[in-house]
Amino acid sequence: MQNQTLQSKHWLDKVVEGIGKWQAKHDVKQLHVDDMKTPSGRVHTGALRGVLLHDLVAQVLRQQGFDPKNTYVFNDMDPMDGLPAYLDESVFAEHMGKPLYRIPKPDLEKCGIDLSQASESELEDLRQAKNFAEIYAFDFIHAFRSLGCSQEIVWSHELYESGAMDRQIRLALDSVAQMREIYQDVAKYTLPENWYPFQVICPACGKLGTTLVTDWDSQEVTFECQPNKVTWAKGCGHTGKISPFGGTGKLLWKVDWPAHWATMGVNVEGAGKDHSSAGGSRDMANAQCEQVFKITVPFNIPYEWILIRGAKMSSSKGVGTSAREFTKLFPPTVGRFLFASRNYEQVIDFDPQTMAIPDLFDEYDQGARIAWQVEAGDQRLARAFELSQIGQAQTESFLPRFRDVALWMQYPDKDLEEEFAKVKGSELNEVEKSLLKERVSYAQIWLDNYAPSEYQLRPKADFPEEAKNLSVEQKTFLLELKDLLLSQQALEPADLQQAIFDLSKNSLGPRKAFESIYLMLLGKKAGPRAAWLLRSTDQELLEKRFEEVGKL
Numbered sequence: 001m002q003n004q005t006l007q008s009k010h011w012l013d014k015v016v017e018g019i020g021k022w023q024a025k026h027d028v029k030q031l032h033v034d035d036m037k038t039p040s041g042r043v044h045t046g047a048l049r050g051v052l053l054h055d056l057v058a059q060v061l062r063q064q065g066f067d068p069k070n071t072y073v074f075n076d077m078d079p080m081d082g083l084p085a086y087l088d089e090s091v092f093a094e095h096m097g098k099p100l101y102r103i104p105k106p107d108l109e110k111c112g113i114d115l116s117q118a119s120e121s122e123l124e125d126l127r128q129a130k131n132f133a134e135i136y137a138f139d140f141i142h143a144f145r146s147l148g149c150s151q152e153i154v155w156s157h158e159l160y161e162s163g164a165m166d167r168q169i170r171l172a173l174d175s176v177a178q179m180r181e182i183y184q185d186v187a188k189y190t191l192p193e194n195w196y197p198f199q200v201i202c203p204a205c206g207k208l209g210t211t212l213v214t215d216w217d218s219q220e221v222t223f224e225c226q227p228n229k230v231t232w233a234k235g236c237g238h239t240g241k242i243s244p245f246g247g248t249g250k251l252l253w254k255v256d257w258p259a260h261w262a263t264m265g266v267n268v269e270g271a272g273k274d275h276s277s278a279g280g281s282r283d284m285a286n287a288q289c290e291q292v293f294k295i296t297v298p299f300n301i302p303y304e305w306i307l308i309r310g311a312k313m314s315s316s317k318g319v320g321t322s323a324r325e326f327t328k329l330f331p332p333t334v335g336r337f338l339f340a341s342r343n344y345e346q347v348i349d350f351d352p353q354t355m356a357i358p359d360l361f362d363e364y365d366q367g368a369r370i371a372w373q374v375e376a377g378d379q380r381l382a383r384a385f386e387l388s389q390i391g392q393a394q395t396e397s398f399l400p401r402f403r404d405v406a407l408w409m410q411y412p413d414k415d416l417e418e419e420f421a422k423v424k425g426s427e428l429n430e431v432e433k434s435l436l437k438e439r440v441s442y443a444q445i446w447l448d449n450y451a452p453s454e455y456q457l458r459p460k461a462d463f464p465e466e467a468k469n470l471s472v473e474q475k476t477f478l479l480e481l482k483d484l485l486l487s488q489q490a491l492e493p494a495d496l497q498q499a500i501f502d503l504s505k506n507s508l509g510p511r512k513a514f515e516s517i518y519l520m521l522l523g524k525k526a527g528p529r530a531a532w533l534l535r536s537t538d539q540e541l542l543e544k545r546f547e548e549v550g551k552l
């Protein structure tokens with residue numbers, strides 16, 4: 001990195017440089033990086049952007065000699081205010097409005113999490129989850145831990161119950177006039193006279209979303225559990241007085257956020273663009289830091305979205321909708337690289353059904369080669385590669401190109417290790433062989449779910465559209481081929497290839513003949529060598545396909 005010029009400085013190094021200057025200016029002793037999330041159901045891929053951003057910032061801070069705390073808060077005191085489509089309404093309707101950590105967890109089989117690729121220890125974690133918030137938080141933690149994120153987990157309800165939030169609760173309630181002014185000045189929001197920034201958990205029905213605090217006498221708050229306060233939950237009508245301390249309730253979300261900063265000592269927390277707009281919740285929080293909680297306004301990193309496109313991504317059961325599923329699309333280092341290589345101000349627009357996945361692998365490989373100094377290029381890519389290493393960093397080795405792996409693995413006659421040895425110019429070593437194996441498994445996921453049709457070289461389950469216009473001669477040839485295959489089952493692929501060639505010469509000629517084989521199986525005019533393709537095709541499928549040709 002010695003030759004790094006200002007222009008080629010990686011964005012994370014710039015962010016950390018900014019934090020360093022900010023720390024000196026505000027005389028901040030201990031840096032504390034944090035991010036938060038309400039675990040109200042299966043966590044979407046979009047939430048990974050914040051987690052990765054904060055973890056990468058903490059990583060670079062550590063590299064540069066800072067010693068930051070790095071936490072992730074689950075806002076499990078938040079009420080359930082919507083029921084995810086995959087959950088059973090008859091089970092969960094009665095829990096609407098309760099704090100998430102007080103709601104029983106759904107059955108593992110009915111929780112909406114795709115468990116097909118979960119490891120045994122992950123499953124065990126999910127089985128151990130004590131409540132609704134935990135099962136979805138654990139699922140999300142697995143996803144971001146797999147990408148090398150090392151945040152310490154904080155459960156908001158524990159902060160409340162331990163009394164750690166009491167000081168901020170008192171400050172917020174005592175400063176209610178000032179709070180109202182902040183809502184008015186910053187968000188242009190006029191609040192009623194009897195408004196307080198606190199909600200209690202109704203001692204009668206256990207709901208929080210339905211309660212309204214109408215008074216505060218320095219010891220207790222007066223509250224009502226209103227039947228019609230919100231549309232998504234029904235209060236029980238109970239009224240009373242209760243101490244607001246020690247976990248009996250929580251601050252309203254816009255106050256809860258800066259109150260956590262004040263309680264935990266957070267001073268670096270980025271916010272998604274939706275929170276960072278003028279007059280938005282970030283501005284509200286900042287004003288409260290200055291006027292109510294009297295703490296330094298945390299360093300902001302207003303970051304952009306990650307958009308996951310494609311039909312499969314938006315369907316409720318599609319691969320890649322949830323953070324868990326997204327992390328299964330690539331090896332962890334390549335997944336982390338996606339976030340390390342994109343500036344936080346840039347939207348990550350990721351459509352797995354294009355060439356986005358192979359392109360990402362290419363970029364990663366390029367970053368690796370620049371980092372290993374075997375190729376010249378943009379140092380920022382090399383830096384992104386370095387920052388995406390998890391545990392032991394990858395040492396210099398030959399990287400089999402992902403798109404070639406995906407394509408060649410569909411050629412039954414190709415030995416992948418031999419093919420890539422040819423590209424490399426020498427035998428693959430053990431590291432390279434296991435890397436190739438890993439890429440084969442991810443290429444399989446890509447081919448099964450996302451790859452564009454030009455990369456699909458496997459026999460189609462349904463009769464291909466493209467084969468519906470086979471000529472009479474081609475049809476005749478294919479039926480002769482069927483007999484040949486039946487009578488010559490013992491032939492080695494090389495001999496079979498010759499036999500097919502001979503057969504074609506006596507009828508419509510090799511070009512048209514081989515084309516008909518590919519059309520029938522792949523819906524394409526070309527493909528892997530025919531004998532190997534036929535031999536590797538499922539026998540039942542092959543018989544069915546010849547039958548379909550016969551009916552044309």
Ligand SMILES: [Zn+2]
Pocket residue numbers: 202203204205206207225235236237238
């Ligand atoms: Zn109630």
